[in-house]
Amino acid sequence: MKKRYIQIFIFILIAFSGNAQKSLFDDVDMSIDTLQNINTPYSDFGPAIIEDELIFSSYTEEAGKKSDKKNKAFYDLFSSDLNLMGNIITDRRKLTTMISQYHEGPLTFCENTGELFLTQSNWENPQELNIVFKKKNIRLGIVIYEKTALTWQFKEKFPYNSSEYSVAHPTISESGDTLIFVSDMPGGMGMTDLYYCVRQDTGWSKPINLGPKVNTAGKEMFPFLNSDGSLVFSSDGHAGEGNLDLFYIDFPITEYSQRSTFTNNINSPADDFGLVVHPNQRSGYFSSNREGGVGDDDIYYLKMEDYRFNIMTLSNYTKRALIGANVNIIDGDGQVAATGQSDSDGKMSVKLDVDKKYTLIASIDNYLDQVVDLDLTDEGNFVDKNYKVYLDPEFVFQGQVVDILGNIPIPDAMLTINDGNDIDTIYADYQGQFKHNIEPEKDYKVNVTAYNFFGTDIDFNTVGMKPGLIDYLVQLYSLDAGTRIELENIYYDLAKWNIRPDAAQELDKLVSVLEEYPDLQIRLESHTDSRGGDEFNMELSRKRSKSAFDYLVSKGIDPSRVEHVGFGESQLVNKCDDGVSCTEAEHAENRRTVVEILKAKVTRRSKGNIFYF
The missing domain is CATH 2.120.10 (Neuraminidase)
Structure with missing residues (x-):
């Protein structure tokens, strides 16, 4: 100058x-x-x-x-x-x-x-x-x-x-x-x-x-x-x-x-x-x-031509720095481009060639390994000067939401996670998979729903749990003609048929489905265990299915959309017939209420794992 x-x-x-x-x-x-x-x-x-x-x-x-x-x-x-x-x-x-x-x-x-x-x-x-x-x-x-x-x-x-x-x-x-x-x-x-x-x-x-x-x-x-x-x-x-x-x-x-x-x-x-x-x-x-x-x-x-930046390893739960996390960066040829551990601030300084793609692997005890892609080419995503890598603690609720018929993944299923204080909503990916960080010493209730499927609830707790995974395969029933859905938690007092409060909660879910899908027509089936006389059980099951029918109608459901029938003990699902010694849990398997979809907007026929509409 x-x-x-x-x-x-x-x-x-x-x-x-x-x-x-x-x-x-x-x-x-x-x-x-x-x-x-x-x-x-x-x-x-x-x-x-x-x-x-x-x-x-x-x-x-x-x-x-x-x-x-x-x-x-x-x-x-x-x-x-x-x-x-x-x-x-x-x-x-x-x-x-x-x-x-x-x-x-x-x-x-x-x-x-x-x-x-x-x-x-x-x-x-x-x-x-x-x-x-x-x-x-x-x-x-x-x-x-x-x-x-x-x-x-x-x-x-x-x-x-x-x-x-x-x-x-x-x-x-x-x-x-x-x-x-x-x-x-x-x-x-x-x-x-x-x-x-x-x-x-x-x-x-x-x-x-x-x-x-x-x-x-x-x-x-x-x-x-x-x-x-x-x-x-x-x-x-x-x-x-x-x-x-x-x-x-x-x-x-x-x-x-x-x-x-x-x-x-x-x-x-x-x-x-x-x-x-x-x-x-x-x-x-x-x-x-x-x-x-x-x-x-x-x-x-x-x-x-080189890009120097900091890898910052943090807990995805506490958002705090993870000290001593192992960091390895592999280039596109499979060669180690950088390796080391995060310092007292959770940082590790690295220098990488620009115009290349890398894979970063971060790991530390009691946390899940995290693998991320680093793209330093002109077409790649911007890599911040302090690049933050969040590791999931091993308190993780994860799994997959699938169709119970064939275990076909259900994309975009919604999971509402309630720990009693906070409510989080997450969505499954295109493979039906989900993952969510959870906290120790808490009770969780998770509601899972998806379009054209009957939702379900999951209950679990982390009281006394060591760091780790809670893994679920969540199976949902499709709302297609021919589907048979076994309702959970429809209980009756001994020899009675009135709808208890806990049964009403499950029936309310059915009410919501019938309101959301007005083309559905269903049949309510009530079944008993083998204890008691055949005629008594048959009559009891009819009264119970009629009580469920009346409950739906009382909630505004058109009675023409709902049939109801009782089968008594004629369709047992296990060995617990008359005179067979069974546990109470085994008898409970036979006391069930089943919803069959008689008519829907879409009728699905299956062939292997491929569905034709």
Whole structure:
């Protein structure tokens, strides 16, 4: 960057989230590409990334007309659209919303506060508008705008702007309460230093110099706070390749912070400055006037050929970090790309090649193994800088919902899970499978329903249960003509036929089904065990089926849709005939109420496991 352009200052979008254990830039290969579609023969520099746009400063073409002594050329703002990977996908276009008769420096935006920070020249002395910028030492200041529905509205000037010195190059923390900037104010360590201010209830604190780990007797400029906790800046006072070079250091700066420089030919004998990183942490942009560019200062695309990020292992039950979890990452060729254990924060730092797909396997005692796909190709899903992997504890309710005829999976079956305090609703997948984390020492009631099926209830508890799985095969009866559904919990007192409250709950489920499916016509069958006389049992079963019929009618069901019949002990389901010694549980198998679907909207005929409608 040549001297006549150094006075234009930049500030940059940031996403500061605290210190990282290892910087994005450490031990990472990066490639550089010249951008032909946005650079010009003049000065293009100062990239900033705001949402899905790259915004930068460019000297207008009139600036190249050396013979025009009255030219009024200025640095103005231009933008190009970016895709998810941070690649430019449109040509440059001029921004008109903040174009003024001043030099417009690059800008940054704090999404948390809705504020935009802009560096402008001539902010103090408008009478100097007609003076060519490069011919006079014009002061710079920071102007703050607020985002509105349609445009940007001026809010205020930064309180430490001055007509005696420049204040510029701001970069704002993600929270919006820490501003780092460049100034040549008196009392600094060199020609220009980096300072920071903290926003308090009473306003911005006084500027604090970042100290000798950053500042030198030369120039420090173009700060950028990256989301990995590193502060990137340019300096000609630290040992480097020559002129302005790019460096980075942890922020906040402590006695343990170490300044580092960039490799991968990012620094050159020319000026290299203004580096910004896309929020995806896989690409970025910087400025340089090195040889081989399109013009004077050019903007270069930076791609991380490696991607460094943290694997975070957490409990899917407590949402807390799992310490000491084993993490293995396998590439597409079956080779181990990374392996290790999560630290005291549940993190493991990994570095993977971009443009590849991986499989991650995380495991720890008392938790189920978790297997996830990592796709670092351009077509893959975005992988966060802190990639969270949730492991299911071994208190897990899982299983499959199937048609009782042939055990055919029932997709999208709904399970309503009630632990007495909270109710959760989950859905089975296309294979009828489901999984849900449960808690120890609780009683659970689960209602399972599906379209065109008769629902059921499951009761279980985890009282005294050790970590593990509760696995169910849930079988539902279809509501098709010919289906016979054995109702559970239809009990009667000895030798009686009145409907007890517990039987009423089961019959209420049948009422709901008949209301939901008005085409159904059914027959109620009542059966007894073999104890008692044949005629007595026959009459008892008829009275019981009639009681069930009357209950349905009392709930509003059309009696023409329901038949009822008693079979006594004529259709036993086991050996417990007259004179055979059986347990009470075996006799109970014969005391049952069966619903047969006589007519439905769809009649299904089966052939093996294939159903024809």
